[in-house]
Amino acid sequence: MADTIFQLRSLPFFSTHHHHYACRHSRSRIMASSSTSPSLKMTHDGCPKNKIPHVLSVAGSDSGAGAGIQADMKACGAAGVYCSTVLTAVTAQNTVGVQGVHLVPEEFVALQLISVLSDMNVDVVKTGILPSIGTIRVLCEKLKEFPVRALVVDPVMVSTSGDLLASPATMSTYLEELLPMTDIVTPNLKEASAMLGDVKELQTLDDMRSAAKAIHSMGSRYVLIKGGHLKDSADAVDLFFDGERFHELHGPYIDSQNTHGTGCTLASYIAAELAKGCSMLQAVQEAKNFIGKVIVHSKYMVIGSGQQGPLDHLFHLKNHSSGMIKKRFNSDNLLLYAVTDSVMNKKWGRSIVDAVKSAIEGGATIIQLREKEAETRYFLEMAIACMEICRSRDIMLLINDRIDIALACDAHGVHIGQFDMPVMKVRNLLGPSKVIGVSCKTPEQAHQAWMDGADYIGCGGVFSTTTKENNRTIGLEGLKTVCSTSKLPVVAIGGINGSNARSVMEINDPNLKGVAVVSALFDRESILEETHHLKSLLLHS
């Protein structure tokens, strides 16, 4: 197949200067503790601009996404570091093995390197598959032209399944041209042995020590030999050598099939920690700690029929307690929105938990816990108990205002007011899958809530109410105005009860999905009956 390489002359790097990191290309780049100093320019909205730590992965693609650039991106993501990618090869790969390798032409590797290095403030470069002598040379050349703070080399030669990923002829170029520029090289036992001419199989820690010394003398400033495959060891021991001293990094050996890409992950995590400003030893320790956790969390994941399953790098973003697959917010759930009130519960001698149970039994479609006075410890206990009920009944539970409680009880989301924590901040803390509702009185506020990524808005007070002091009433007219322009589903709130709920729903705006009620359910003798009554009213309006 003919390789077609387009180089668009209008790319921005032809007009930029690469002045950052000038003169960093010395042997003392990574010291005991270096640190990136973010440039604190202010934006027009008053937020400081931060430079995000940045790792460039120069590696191959793994179609199965367990190793290669896909693993690198996920590992960097898990470390909170930006990862750009220059592809050197594309592999057809799965849990069984490598079905094919297609090389990216060297000229195009060069072009990708220039694009990223000339423009994007790369801190650290990490390499994976460097499949040809030409690719290695191009990389060395571009790194001299655009120096970075550190170079992490994972000398990928053979995949765990035993398939060749780079030509053996590349070895001498690796050793002679790339290694002298390398800050840390991370061979596994086989790769370390190959780097030393394959004269001896590495079987013991002592073998690893002498190999580390020999590899260090070939030019890499630090050496990490991975003992993940060391025979007869209950430990997964890696050996770190800084040129003077050895450090053994111990971790329990985890019996799992899902270890494909552990090498890529480890090297990328080291690169990510270096980009954040860690010292080399710290970076290696953090990475080892991370890889152990990932392997444990990925143990029971089933993807593919082969012997080499991938890792689940972003496990910490998941909400394990509420199941792997998130329940999506459905605005129909807003139909009968029950908001608890502890003062009323106290008055009627009920626990929050019993009140919630009755409301759900009566037909409430979503629950919000609103506790203005409760002590944190008590509130959390109640919230956890309510969460259990809601989960078993498949009803969402939101927490009013208290992001900490919502996080601690793994609630489905929160409801916040105009003076509570800003929506964007809440979204940052809760993650993308939680529900965020915002109280709004005006179309402007509703628009802002939508812009900020809220899921629904609560609009009111529609009628006057006793549960909220000093709350301006907007009336049915105000509700109509907000609904007519809102891009988010709306639930009406404020003094709504069995005798006026119909008039609310009769404004007949498709954005109005239901009513939120406090007193009309909870300040009554029987929560169950009141909820049931209101529900049938709503269903028939």
Ligand SMILES: Nc1ncnc2c1ncn2[C@@H]1O[C@H](COP(=O)(O)OP(=O)(O)OP(=O)(O)O)[C@@H](O)[C@H]1O
């Ligand atoms: N089963 C395991 N349990 C615990 N730690 C492990 C296990 N397998 C590998 N490791 C650790 O994971 C890291 C990567 O080491 P490994 O020897 O697997 O790299 P590799 O052979 O280059 O992997 P890859 O399959 O990505 O090429 C090391 O820190 C190693 O100790």
Ligand SMILES: Cc1ncc(CO)c(N)n1
């Ligand atoms: C693309 C790619 N890079 C690295 C490795 C080493 O695990 C692999 N199997 N595939």
Ligand SMILES: [Mg+2]
């Ligand atoms: Mg490897």
